Each structure stands twice: as structure tokens, then as C-alpha cells.
Amino acid sequence: MTAARRTGSIADMTTYSSPLAVAERTAAGLLAIEASGLVKTFGAIRAVDGLDLAVPQGGVFGLLGQNGAGKTTAIRILATLTRPDAGSAKVLGYDVRIDPHAVRSRISLTGQFATLDASLSGTENLLLQARLLGLGRREARQRSAELLDAFGLADAAPRAVRTYSGGMRRRLDIAASMVVAPALLFLDEPTTGLDPRGRRQVWEMVRWLAREGTTVLLTTQYLDEADQLAGRIAVIDHGKIIADGTPGELKASVGSGVLHVRLAEPGDRERARRALERALGVAIHPGADAVTLTARLNGHAAGQDAGSAVGQSMSQLSDEGITVATFALGEPSLDEVFLALTGHTTHNGHTTHNTASEANVT
Amino acid sequence: MSAITTLETLTIPQHGRLSRPRILRNSLTMGWRALLKARHEPELVADAVAIPVLFTLLFTYLFGGALSGSPQQYLQFLLPGTLVMTVLLITVSAGLSLNNDRNQGALDRFRSMPVWQPAVVVGGLIGDMARYLFATSLVLGLGLLMGYRPSGGAGGILLAVALILIFGFSVSWIWTSLGLVLRSAQAVSILSFAVQVPLTFASNVFVSPATLPGWLRAFVDANPVSHLVTAERALMNGTATAGQVGWVLLASAALVAVFGSLTMLLYRSRS
Numbered sequence: 082m083t084a085a086r087r088t089g090s091i092a093d094m095t096t097y098s099s100p101l102a103v104a105e106r107t108a109a110g111l112l113a114i115e116a117s118g119l120v121k122t123f124g125a126i127r128a129v130d131g132l133d134l135a136v137p138q139g140g141v142f143g144l145l146g147q148n149g150a151g152k153t154t155a156i157r158i159l160a161t162l163t164r165p166d167a168g169s170a171k172v173l174g175y176d177v178r179i180d181p182h183a184v185r186s187r188i189s190l191t192g193q194f195a196t197l198d199a200s201l202s203g204t205e206n207l208l209l210q211a212r213l214l215g216l217g218r219r220e221a222r223q224r225s226a227e228l229l230d231a232f233g234l235a236d237a238a239p240r241a242v243r244t245y246s247g248g249m250r251r252r253l254d255i256a257a258s259m260v261v262a263p264a265l266l267f268l269d270e271p272t273t274g275l276d277p278r279g280r281r282q283v284w285e286m287v288r289w290l291a292r293e294g295t296t297v298l299l300t301t302q303y304l305d306e307a308d309q310l311a312g313r314i315a316v317i318d319h320g321k322i323i324a325d326g327t328p329g330e331l332k333a334s335v336g337s338g339v340l341h342v343r344l345a346e347p348g349d350r351e352r353a354r355r356a357l358e359r360a361l362g363v364a365i366h367p368g369a370d371a372v373t374l375t376a377r378l379n380g381h382a383a384g385q386d387a388g389s390a391v392g393q394s395m396s397q398l399s400d401e402g403i404t405v406a407t408f409a410l411g412e413p414s415l416d417e418v419f420l421a422l423t424g425h426t427t428h429n430g431h432t433t434h435n436t437a438s439e440a441n442v443t
Numbered sequence: 444m445s446a447i448t449t450l451e452t453l454t455i456p457q458h459g460r461l462s463r464p465r466i467l468r469n470s471l472t473m474g475w476r477a478l479l480k481a482r483h484e485p486e487l488v489a490d491a492v493a494i495p496v497l498f499t500l501l502f503t504y505l506f507g508g509a510l511s512g513s514p515q516q517y518l519q520f521l522l523p524g525t526l527v528m529t530v531l532l533i534t535v536s537a538g539l540s541l542n543n544d545r546n547q548g549a550l551d552r553f554r555s556m557p558v559w560q561p562a563v564v565v566g567g568l569i570g571d572m573a574r575y576l577f578a579t580s581l582v583l584g585l586g587l588l589m590g591y592r593p594s595g596g597a598g599g600i601l602l603a604v605a606l607i608l609i610f611g612f613s614v615s616w617i618w619t620s621l622g623l624v625l626r627s628a629q630a631v632s633i634l635s636f637a638v639q640v641p642l643t644f645a646s647n648v649f650v651s652p653a654t655l656p657g658w659l660r661a662f663v664d665a666n667p668v669s670h671l672v673t674a675e676r677a678l679m680n681g682t683a684t685a686g687q688v689g690w691v692l693l694a695s696a697a698l699v700a701v702f703g704s705l706t707m708l709l710y711r712s713r714s
Contacts, residue, residue, distance in 0.1 A: 186557040195546035
């Protein structure tokens, strides 16, 4: 692939959606997704177990959960692929059970695994999609070429998709979902299995879609992905939504954040640790470096807001003659949120419990 | 070098969202997909054609003399049978491709789109018709080269091909049902082989049932493949009766009614 031939980019691509879809999208107060009490069982497994979800129109909504938490089943119900055993769901105002065709006319689904025809070329795959969605022969050709340009696949267009890299397939998959801009796009783990570059490209596309007015429901097991992209996040575990809010709200719900203190003298550390514990009322952990201390602040910070509590504790240290080189109050990571909510970490997570570093200090 | 559209010049299409599915258009589009796939995967057709071609050559020259006095004479008997065999072997590809589409997630994509849902299956069958036509022309061409001269002439051949296409289309629905039930394409293949080999050999494709022991003859006479081959021979020879052709058409209608409904039921109820 030569960069020189590629003139289009996501950034300057315009949407290609029908007037009806645009009108509906801007209709005030309509939720993109409204689900209550959804249940789906497979044998003894309750994949979705009383799921309630309200997704506003516009922006990216993240559905965060581990493998097997019920993300994919939930998406399949909302995209009319699976009938729920109980509960109800409306997508853009249409009941998924009563009027699946109306739902399908307004959504696009990009599943967990690329669902393109591997033996067909990139162009042929997009043409197929365009023709099925009702574009004329010429329109379909033009639209496919434009999309391939915009998604950086113009050079690969005539090649069979089986020769594409994982990232290229994903991009083509998303391009196929954008042949006619959907009001709501389901992206089921769009970056699973991609290298960092592929991931960034997909992120760029998701942001572009959201800017252009498509509501995106994204499932992910990566906390940083949800943090990067989603304006709102729902955490799903064992088929239920266990928390819901903006990334900031979720982080605030588990505590005010993490305090990192760096001392001037290693010899002061033990004294400083005891002083901080008294001042903040939480466990203070020595860091890996002999001059550092960290603490996870939570509701126990004596009912004060974290900032002033930390300020006071710093002045207490200086009263005791301990010199603080630097200190920083950071937000808790979503990883910590996840741990606090579910009692277990995500498999790729690295919680900031310094158990490993504690072991180094003797 | 082709001109590259800058994306700012994109126009908004004038049509609204699809308010209802388009039956014919969706089916034709899916048929186009099946043809493209057939073109990109020619080995599927090659596999299906290889066996009838081989059998036509082998049986004609190896056993022809012994069975009918001369290879030429035997070929007149055999060719309508190998034509049937050709089409029956290809019918399974409908089930294979549906099974692949399910396992690779393509069905999910189509099922979440505003298209006439049966188009996914019907389109595949349209694609199969092209394969039948290609394969039957090949086997017929070979037969004509070898000296096959049916007394029904060109008209008889065309009618025979038409009837075989109808029957092939109908049988395909058995495999589409199985393609949605069975886990892997391999399972579909194995099962189809297990069904087709006895049905093809224990029929009147290769020998006249008059020479068979009574119990086998009873089976061969009841075998639907025999009925089809009989009708085919009669059409090619210009001696077909309404009963012979009618039997095949009725059987085709019954197959579509039962397995067509079953396929769509399975397709819709997939969870």
C-alpha cells in the first residue's frame, strides 16, 4: 500500500445517510436503546439475566465486561438476532420483537469476528452490501470506491479479503457498516485481536462515526478503550448491568483517587507512612522506589473532599520535618472501578495495589 | 490512474430507508454473490463435475461392451443417468455454503439487515442453478463428443435439462435444512455422501433393474433417483409420458414444501 495514492481520510469524509434517518436521529428525547428485564438463557447458563439499559442518542456508549459477561448476547438481542426469553427492548423506538425490520433498517452490526466473504474482494464485499441496502448499480460502485478510499483500502480493493491483515478486515467490516450511515451502530469488541496500530485506526473511525451523528454502542473488555472512546459506560457482569455512568462518575464512585508521594529522604519513609495513615485514615503502601508512598483514597477520607485532606496531610508531614519532593493526586483507573464493582479484575488489568512492590521492601 | 473522489463531494442518496424488503432484488443480489463465490472457488464445481465425467468415461469404455454389447450402445443408456448424478452431487453445495455462512457470521450480518430474509437461501440456490447449467453442459458436451445421440433431439435435451434443474433446486432444500442443523460443513459433506452414494448406485443409472434380484429391484424401483432417470431418458428419447414427468414434478413440489419450510423455520428460529 502506498500512502501517496490515498487522498481520502476519515477526517474529511462526510456521512451518507438518508434524510429520514437524520430526522429520526435528531428527534428530541428518543433513546437509542431502551431495554428492561432482558433475560436469555442457554441451557443452564443465564447469559443475560435481567439486563436494563438506557442508551441516549448520540455519542459512544461503552458496554464493558469480561468474556462471558453477556455482552455479545445482549448485542444480539438488540440487533434482532436473538429473541430474549423475557423482558423488552426498544431500539430507536421500535420493539425488537414486534418490528425487527424497522430496527434493521436503522442499525448496523459489526460482529466480534469479521463477517465478510473472504473469497470476495474488498470492492465486491462493499458492492454486495450497497446493493442489498438498495443502492443502484452506479451508486453502489461510487459509494464502494469512496469508502475504500476513506478507509485507506483503495490499493487492496481488488484483492480477496483473505489476503487482508486483521486490521484491514476490521476496517473493511466497519466500512461495510457505513455504506448507508446507520442511526445506531453496534460494534462488538472491534479491536480484539488487533495490533496497536490497528487499534488506533479503529478508534479513529469510531470517533469519526460519533462526530457524524451515529450513535455507537461499543462492547469491550478493555478498560482503556472504554475510557478513550465512550462518553457513557455501563459495566456488565453475569448478564446484569452493575454500574452505569460517565467514566468520571464511575471513577468517583469508588473513591477520590490515588495519592502518590515522593519523599526527599528514604529514611523518612516509615515515619511519613504512619503520619499519612493517621491523617488520611487509609492504608498507605510503600512504593517500589524507596522514597515513594501510595494510597488509595476512598470514602474513608474522613468525609472531606480528597484535595483538602491531602493538603492537610502534606502540611502535617512538613510539621514533622519530613521533606516532600513531589506529590500527585490521580484519578483511580477504570481497572480499580472494575475491581471495586465486581470483586475481580479484568484479565488484562493491572490494578494499582502495590502488593508486588511491598514484597520488595524489607 | 483512476480519479479518486474526495469525500467532501459525497452526495446524499435520494432514496429513503428501505421501508419494506425487496424480494426479487435481494434474491438476485444474493445470487450474484453466490456466482462470485463460485467464480472465486472453482474447485467446488470441479469436484462435482469430476466424478460424473470419470464415471461416464469409465463405465462407457470399461463396462459398456459387456453390459450392452458395445460402448456406443451403453452410452445411450448411461448418459441421462450421469447427468442426474452430476446435478445431485452439486445440490449439496447449497447446504455447504449456508453452513459456512452461519459459521463465519455472514448470516448474522444479513439477519441484522433490512433485506428479505429468505433471499440469503434463495440467492444461494440461484447461484447453484448456474453451477448445474455449467456442469450439465460439460457432461452433455462430453457425451455428445463420445457419440451420444438421443432420438428426442435438441428439444428433448433442453426439456431434460429443465426438468433436472427443477429437481436439483428442490433437492437443495434438504441440504440447506441440514446445513443449518449440522455443526460443520464437513458433517454436511459426509452425510450427503452417505445418502447419495447408495441412492445413486442402487438405481437405474448404470444398469437396468430387470437383471437385479427381487429385493434389490424393489428398492431400485422405489428410489426417487430411478424415477428421475427414467423421466430424463424418456425426455431425451422423445418418449416421455405425463406420468413420468409428473412424478418428478410432484416430488419436487413436495420437497420444496417440506424442506423449504423447514429451512426457513430453522433460519428464523436460530438463536
